[in-house]
Amino acid sequence: MKLTILGCYSATPRTFTNPTSQVLEIQNHLFLIDCGEGTQVQLRKYKVKFSRINHIFISHLHGDHFFGLPGLISTFRLLGREKELHIYGPKGIKEAITLFLKLGDSWTNYPLIFHELESKESELIWEDSKVSVRTIPLEHRVYTNGFLFNEKEAPRTLDAEAAHRYGVDRSQFNNIKKGADGVTKNGEVISNKKLTHDPPEPKSYAFCSDTVYNETVVPLVKDVDALYHESTFLESEEHLCDRTKHSTAKQAAQIAKLAHVKKLILGHYSTRYKSIELFKEEAQGVFSNVELADDGKVFDL
Amino acid sequence: MKLTILGCYSATPRTFTNPTSQVLEIQNHLFLIDCGEGTQVQLRKYKVKFSRINHIFISHLHGDHFFGLPGLISTFRLLGREKELHIYGPKGIKEAITLFLKLGDSWTNYPLIFHELESKESELIWEDSKVSVRTIPLEHRVYTNGFLFNEKEAPRTLDAEAAHRYGVDRSQFNNIKKGADGVTKNGEVISNKKLTHDPPEPKSYAFCSDTVYNETVVPLVKDVDALYHESTFLESEEHLCDRTKHSTAKQAAQIAKLAHVKKLILGHYSTRYKSIELFKEEAQGVFSNVELADDGKVFDL
Numbered sequence: 198m199k200l201t202i203l204g205c206y207s208a209t210p211r212t213f214t215n216p217t218s219q220v221l222e223i224q225n226h227l228f229l230i231d232c233g234e235g236t237q238v239q240l241r242k243y244k245v246k247f248s249r250i251n252h253i254f255i256s257h258l259h260g261d262h263f264f265g266l267p268g269l270i271s272t273f274r275l276l277g278r279e280k281e282l283h284i285y286g287p288k289g290i291k292e293a294i295t296l297f298l299k300l301g302d303s304w305t306n307y308p309l310i311f312h313e314l315e316s317k318e319s320e321l322i323w324e325d326s327k328v329s330v331r332t333i334p335l336e337h338r339v340y341t342n343g344f345l346f347n348e349k350e351a352p353r354t355l356d357a358e359a360a361h362r363y364g365v366d367r368s369q370f371n372n373i374k375k376g377a378d379g380v381t382k383n384g385e386v387i388s389n390k391k392l393t394h395d396p397p398e399p400k401s402y403a404f405c406s407d408t409v410y411n412e413t414v415v416p417l418v419k420d421v422d423a424l425y426h427e428s429t430f431l432e433s434e435e436h437l438c439d440r441t442k443h444s445t446a447k448q449a450a451q452i453a454k455l456a457h458v459k460k461l462i463l464g465h466y467s468t469r470y471k472s473i474e475l476f477k478e479e480a481q482g483v484f485s486n487v488e489l490a491d492d493g494k495v496f497d498l
Numbered sequence: 499m500k501l502t503i504l505g506c507y508s509a510t511p512r513t514f515t516n517p518t519s520q521v522l523e524i525q526n527h528l529f530l531i532d533c534g535e536g537t538q539v540q541l542r543k544y545k546v547k548f549s550r551i552n553h554i555f556i557s558h559l560h561g562d563h564f565f566g567l568p569g570l571i572s573t574f575r576l577l578g579r580e581k582e583l584h585i586y587g588p589k590g591i592k593e594a595i596t597l598f599l600k601l602g603d604s605w606t607n608y609p610l611i612f613h614e615l616e617s618k619e620s621e622l623i624w625e626d627s628k629v630s631v632r633t634i635p636l637e638h639r640v641y642t643n644g645f646l647f648n649e650k651e652a653p654r655t656l657d658a659e660a661a662h663r664y665g666v667d668r669s670q671f672n673n674i675k676k677g678a679d680g681v682t683k684n685g686e687v688i689s690n691k692k693l694t695h696d697p698p699e700p701k702s703y704a705f706c707s708d709t710v711y712n713e714t715v716v717p718l719v720k721d722v723d724a725l726y727h728e729s730t731f732l733e734s735e736e737h738l739c740d741r742t743k744h745s746t747a748k749q750a751a752q753i754a755k756l757a758h759v760k761k762l763i764l765g766h767y768s769t770r771y772k773s774i775e776l777f778k779e780e781a782q783g784v785f786s787n788v789e790l791a792d793d794g795k796v797f798d799l
Contacts, residue, residue, distance in 0.1 A: 209573040234569040258601040268535040271561040272510040300559040
């Protein structure tokens, strides 16, 4: 599982800081999460193959999270895309994007499929045999969802060496792969677990931006391998959180601690501060395994 | 009159090439012409003061000419703008921008005034005492206008030294400033022209992008000091012009020659070519005073 940060600064794009967008590579899928202005340029800069993106998840309809979407969709068309593109985002996104494209008589020549979200409960929005994606309802100034990406547990794989050691013959291998126990020549039952390898531990990633401090997300992100949680402010500006519905680095760390996540990744920084290291220092007062997102940074999870 | 090119490449934004946007500084106004994705970042990069922009002219509603507009409008709000912002562009632009902002509950706190264009004839769309702006109807795949910026002739200014020389006394100065002739002590009439300075020659700039080769623009851009004319292709790709409604460098030069403009500035280059110098070479076969737009380039006109 690999996370590439394309942009992780709040509000307006600037020469060296980009608004929110990131790419999660998981089980051969490339999921694009949020799409602030300039995302397509960031995708080129960090050499993400456009053709591998089939699913785009938009947290909410503030400009710094979706104003790059019309341009990206248009570019897919110019690149000759034919595959379906699925877009998950708040109700209203379809009308807005459709209007923008129609004005320029630039409707796509590939299937563009919108999945509009309006539930206030966490819901399963996509899955295949290996991965599931659920929403994480967040509390912001407008309707907002985070997203939880879970690998599913892979099937156990045959341990031929163990089978040989226990004296379980090859004729049983297909059944063992399907979960059956083995039987030796002497009639002794060997449990399936002893004849198969443990699958790799499934990984999980939770994206939570933008949101005010909100403990209702804790059970949803419990034990995840990595939690990206917004930290627009430091504690010194905590008084701004209630009005703007953003969090401080310390609050992000409190959520990480309560949810026992393995790693906390901070982002969505206000550009008012001299150094993003200040966010890490503040969060580490509460939770030790903190990393800082930054534009172009890659996390191997 | 100063023209700053923020972006002048066709189609999608890339790491080092930006879609169309330019700033014309004329008689203390800063006019923004077109606003492709990333324009606000280019404005910062080239240190254009956001607060000096009060008028934005959008040629047409293809993404590479207006997808930067919602972000720029939002940034004006974040910067605390209170002044009116006037936007001139094809019918439909108001609905699209309004929808994008309303979705994010981000309506502006400053007056945002749309002037929607739908005439197929050239029309005066803005003027003050020193400058006028007219549309230049262009022929593209969607409704498109170029824009003609004309300085108005300034009033003649008193030449006090000449008045003294002719023996015209001070009591007549106010009338002379208003256009009256002078009279000497001996009753001799001195023409106003002899008692005043010629005003500086008024300058003019025409922006024509995007368009197929179209001689109906010639009378509209006649004798301008600088004509920016799109040259998406070289002559080797002229066969693409009819379908895409774009021009070659040679065709741009033909328009410049027919209109006797003083300078031709090329832009809106397809990125398929190795060097933009090829556009200049091709155009100079027809018209000598050719310059190449490039991102970040400034023309003092």
